[in-house]
Amino acid sequence: xxxxxxxxxxxxxxxxxxxxxxxxxxxxxxxxxxxxxxxxxxxxxxxxxxxxxxxxxxxxxxxxxxxxxxxxxxxxxxxxxxxxxxxxxxxxxxxxxxxxxxxxxxxxxxxxxxxxxxxxxxxxxxxxxxxxxxxxxxxxxxxxxxxxxxxxxxxxxxxxxxxxxxxxxxxxxxxxxxxxxxxxxxxxxxxxxxxxxxxxxxxxxxxxxxxxxxxxxxxxxxxxxxxxxxxxxxxxxxxxxxxxxxxxxxxxxxxxxxxx
Amino acid sequence: xxxxxxxxxxxxxxxxxxxxxxxxxxxxxxxxxxxxxxxxxxxxxxxxxxxxxxxxxxxxxxxxxxxxxxxxxxxxxxxxx
Numbered sequence: 001x002x003x004x005x006x007x008x009x010x011x012x013x014x015x016x017x018x019x020x021x022x023x024x025x026x027x028x029x030x031x032x033x034x035x036x037x038x039x040x041x042x043x044x045x046x047x048x049x050x051x052x053x054x055x056x057x058x059x060x061x062x063x064x065x066x067x068x069x070x071x072x073x074x075x076x077x078x079x080x081x082x083x084x085x086x087x088x089x090x091x092x093x094x095x096x097x098x099x100x101x102x103x104x105x106x107x108x109x110x111x112x113x114x115x116x117x118x119x120x121x122x123x124x125x126x127x128x129x130x131x132x133x134x135x136x137x138x139x140x141x142x143x144x145x146x147x148x149x150x151x152x153x154x155x156x157x158x159x160x161x162x163x164x165x166x167x168x169x170x171x172x173x174x175x176x177x178x179x180x181x182x183x184x185x186x187x188x189x190x191x192x193x194x195x196x197x198x199x200x201x202x203x204x205x206x207x208x209x210x211x212x213x214x215x216x217x218x219x220x221x222x223x224x225x226x227x228x229x230x231x232x233x234x235x236x237x238x239x240x241x242x243x244x245x246x247x248x249x250x251x252x253x254x255x256x257x258x259x260x
Numbered sequence: 261x262x263x264x265x266x267x268x269x270x271x272x273x274x275x276x277x278x279x280x281x282x283x284x285x286x287x288x289x290x291x292x293x294x295x296x297x298x299x300x301x302x303x304x305x306x307x308x309x310x311x312x313x314x315x316x317x318x319x320x321x322x323x324x325x326x327x328x329x330x331x332x333x334x335x336x337x338x339x340x341x
Contacts, residue, residue: 145311
């Protein structure tokens with residue numbers, strides 16, 4: 001059976017490699033994504049590369065496409081991350097009477113264990129820097145690579161680092177379950193709220209240009225730039241909360257008392 | 261861009277992928293997933309997709325490896341097959 005599976009994998013891989021012979025060269029200006037379909041003449045990537053700065057005052061084309069031109073997709077990407085966190089929560093989370101545990105409860109607080117001086121001190125110095133860098137990545141998504149998702153992952157990873165260096169209980173005292181569940185929902189509400197607010201002003205969903213009246217900016221392009229920052233903050237909230245929620249549920253088998 | 265560099269990275273990528281399926285110790289397998297993630301991050305950076313490389317580095321090194329290790333810690337460490 002394994003020989004047949006290996007043979008099937010080789011045939012499929014060979015067919016895929018044969019298919020890559022038809023790809024255009026990297027950076028070819030006449031390929032269909034760059035030059036448009038012949039007969040149609042419209043090239044969407046040419047539009048993005050030349051008009052992004054004029055339409056939104058945001059130099060980073062990737063962030064502009066993610067948060068403004070294709071903002072609807074990013075909203076549902078965030079909902080997918082939220083759904084993943086909810087799935088882990090629904091499958092693993094137990095409450096009520098604690099069952100008989102398989103491993104002994106160890107008191108691994110920072111003051112009682114001399115082996116943790118190195119890890120504890122290093123993390124105490126590093127975690128604020130990591131969190132500051134995460135906020136920088138979220139705020140500078142307009143100019144540098146980054147944005148809401150990357151900053152949210154780094155911020156969530158900083159909480160996971162705290163939970164690994166000290167006890168999961170200590171981390172949960174600072175970032176409790178109620179907090180991170182509320183934060184996850186708040187992130188998606190911020191993102192969808194921007195869209196629905198645009199609908200209240202009688203324009204399309206996620207059509208940020210009309211928010212110029214609310215933000216009192218000079219032109220609709222700056223309103224789009226500010227709204228992109230707002231939705232990126234929403235994405236960062238959700239991603240941070242869900243990363244820590246998944247870690248907390250996975251490492252303690254759903255009981256949220258004693259982690260790794 | 262520099263084809264020698266990319267070829268070496270791709271060879272390491274294939275080796276890491278094959279090894280992560282073959283080892284019996286699941287903790288080592290999750291480490292090698294982290295190595296795979298880092299190598300593909302470098303490949304995307306050489307192709308010019310810096311945002312994607314940033315995301316892969318953050319998710320693969322920071323979060324995904326930790327989730328795998330948390331799961332292995334709560335189940336058993338030796339693979340059945």
